[in-house]
Amino acid sequence: MALLEVNDLSVAFVQYVRGFRQQQAQVLHGLSLSVDSGEILAVVGASGSGKSLLAHAILGILPVNARARGSLRFRGEELTPERQQALRGSEIALVPQSVQYLDPLMRVGRQVRDAVRTGDPAEAQRSVFERYRLKPGTAALFPFQLSGGMARRVLVSTATVSGARLVVADEPTPGLDPAVVAEALGSFRELADEGCGVMLISHDIESALAVADRVAVLYAGSVVEIARAEEFAGAGEALRHPYTRALWRALPQNGFVPLRGSQPPANALPAGCAFAPRCAYADASCTAERPGERALRGGMVRCIHAS
Numbered sequence: 001m002a003l004l005e006v007n008d009l010s011v012a013f014v015q016y017v018r019g020f021r022q023q024q025a026q027v028l029h030g031l032s033l034s035v036d037s038g039e040i041l042a043v044v045g046a047s048g049s050g051k052s053l054l055a056h057a058i059l060g061i062l063p064v065n066a067r068a069r070g071s072l073r074f075r076g077e078e079l080t081p082e083r084q085q086a087l088r089g090s091e092i093a094l095v096p097q098s099v100q101y102l103d104p105l106m107r108v109g110r111q112v113r114d115a116v117r118t119g120d121p122a123e124a125q126r127s128v129f130e131r132y133r134l135k136p137g138t139a140a141l142f143p144f145q146l147s148g149g150m151a152r153r154v155l156v157s158t159a160t161v162s163g164a165r166l167v168v169a170d171e172p173t174p175g176l177d178p179a180v181v182a183e184a185l186g187s188f189r190e191l192a193d194e195g196c197g198v199m200l201i202s203h204d205i206e207s208a209l210a211v212a213d214r215v216a217v218l219y220a221g222s223v224v225e226i227a228r229a230e231e232f233a234g235a236g237e238a239l240r241h242p243y244t245r246a247l248w249r250a251l252p253q254n255g256f257v258p259l260r261g262s263q264p265p266a267n268a269l270p271a272g273c274a275f276a277p278r279c280a281y282a283d284a285s286c287t288a289e290r291p292g293e294r295a296l297r298g299g300m301v302r303c304i305h306a307s
């Protein structure tokens with residue numbers, strides 16, 4: 001049994017247009033994936049592919065005008081809104097994209113102590129700061145007094161002391177220098193090695209691959225491939241979807257091969273496969289209907305021609 005199962009998740013936003021007419025803009029389209037205890041699942045894709053919405057749907061913090069369908073299960077049980085609220089910050093922790101998530105008016109030591117669910121909060125905070133090489137004096141500082149790297153370590157500390165079984169890290173390393181990125185990602189690897197499940201959401205596929213076990217690739221609100229991290233190798237021969245291969249080949253060390261065109265807005269998808277306008281392998285059958293998910297070589301793909 002997976003720690004977290006997301007099955008056929010769709011999210012739409014209700015919007016009001018002229019004359020108070022209501023319309024729905026669908027931004028996640030039948031998305032399915034899972035996270036096991038002890039693994040890091042990286043969720044990668046370009047900006048606008050729906051990565052953060054997925055995180056917010058799991059935590060139950062979607063905006064009020066969002067409508068979600070599909071099933072979320074945590075430790076085998078349905079993740080209802082009530083259960084999401086009860087587990088948020090305890091069994092399911094978020095490491096957010098912005099360090100502004102920290103309360104600007106509260107000393108960071110207190111913020112970490114408040115996240116402790118069992119045991120002595122002061123001891124837990126001291127020990128987690130030591131683990132993440134935050135000097136003892138850091139506890140008395142306010143968020144504005146921290147460097148970007150220190151603030152990241154405080155956020156990871158908060159997730160760690162909460163004793164969460166599932167950590168959802170939503171773009172946890174933006175704007176950090178490579179050494180700090182490696183350190184932050186290393187801390188997620190440690191959490192996974194201790195038995196935690198980690199969903200690492202990132203646009204930076206190269207960094208994510210350094211610590212991930214599996215990778216789910218999002219494109220225009222759908223997961224188009226789930227692959228093992230070791231399949232990202234060579235010229236990408238082991239990868240299943242043309243978009244995943246294009247992402248891989250666009251990296252500097254893999255030839256910097258550009259991908260023509262741009263991702264369509266999730267609420268204005270072309271007919272059939274959303275990737276068809278950019279795909280070198282597209283034919284008439286690709287625009288007939290949206291490719292379904294199918295298991296292939298131990299992973300998953302949404303491409304009718306993948307073999």
Ligand code: SF4
Nearest residue numbers: 273276279286303304
């Ligand atoms: S279904 Fe067709 S257009 Fe879509 S990725 Fe596969 S080959 Fe390309």
